[in-house]
């Protein structure tokens with residue numbers, strides 16, 4: 001067992017909890033951390049991708065050792081428009097996160113356990129044990145339902161396909177929206193992990209959270225067939241139903257009297273439209289390791305941090321409402337098709353959550369590719 005009273009207990013060894021543990025171990029090695037994770041593998045079984053510009057150069061030290069795949073750019077395709085974007089693209093494999101965290105923390109500080117309850121300075125595990133600490137960080141993922149969040153859903157299933165004859169793709173296809181637009185904005189995402197291994201994901205934006213895995217498996221099979229790929233094996237599979245945040249109320253999501261610090265998506269630290277959280281998980285982990293008070297004040301400090309993020313997301317929530325409320329399902333792709341005609345630096349700032357005021361005007365400028373009346377109603381909705 002670790003020291004009777006560690007400095008910090010992190011609940012959840014997912015992406016955010018793992019990055020926080022790594023950042024603290026690197027930058028504040030004097031801090032004793034206990035990580036509580038019920039799954040055998042830290043980070044589960046995931047691929048996390050991001051655009052290189054999502055991570056500030058000053059934060060690269062945290063993610064660089066975790067990157068398993070790199071490409072100099074990526075492609076997008078829409079019915080009336082195809083484009084190569086010269087923005088480097090990166091993928092982290094959860095196996096690397098697991099190995100890095102196990103190198104950084106003593107084995108006895110990683111508890112294979114489930115947290116039942118937490119206060120700002122203590123955690124009760126499902127086996128009845130209570131551990132006291134100077135501070136607790138809850139990074140147990142979002143859970144459902146989520147009070148205070150008005151959501152649509154981004155649903156996907158991805159398979160790593162082995163194609164012995166080679167797939168012929170040398171850079172990621174981040175959105176191939178030339179496919180049938182079933183149930184909302186749909187696209188196929190392809191990551192070439194080797195000349196014969198291709199990760200193919202079928203994704204769609206939807207009003208409901210139900211995921212029909214069999215249907216998505218069939219769609220991937222028919223996409224592969226249409227491309228002429230003979231698949232010899234499926235070597236990995238993952239799926240997700242991620243919230244697309246259209247609006248809500250931060251004080252309901254995280255009441256001011258809730259003093260347990262939160263991190264990761266549990267703190268709302270994700271991009272409202274894409275649901276991707278890696279850029280925010282990196283920023284939060286580096287903040288934690290540099291500026292955060294690791295004592296009972298952590299809850300208030302983390303809540304302030306999350307509230308600022310929520311405020312900055314106002315424009316992205318508006319875009320999420322435009323996508324899911326103002327456009328008819330078969331026409332939703334037009335919003336992204338139009339977005340992808342904009343300059344590359346603007347696109348990069350948007351994904352990194354750093355759109356400027358001028359970017360926002362540019363994104364909204366001109367006649368929207370949706371009903372004007374519904375676009376106006378979406379703009380007027382509670383943010």
Ligand SMILES: Cc1cc2nc3c(=O)[nH]c(=O)nc-3n(C[C@H](O)[C@H](O)[C@H](O)COP(=O)(O)OP(=O)(O)OC[C@H]3O[C@@H](n4cnc5c(N)ncnc54)[C@H](O)[C@@H]3O)c2cc1C
Nearest residue numbers: 012013014015016048049115140141240264265276277278
């Ligand atoms: C399949 C999939 C692919 C994704 N791909 C990307 C991507 O490419 N890029 C990107 O930026 N985002 C991606 N996302 C979105 C988002 O980044 C991930 O969901 C990310 O893992 C969220 O990080 P997190 O640490 O906040 O939560 P999680 O990674 O979900 O971690 C939560 C952890 O808490 C643990 N936990 C749960 N309950 C308890 C408990 N009671 N006690 C202790 N621990 C507990 C869980 O086991 C888990 O390990 C993806 C999401 C999914 C589902």
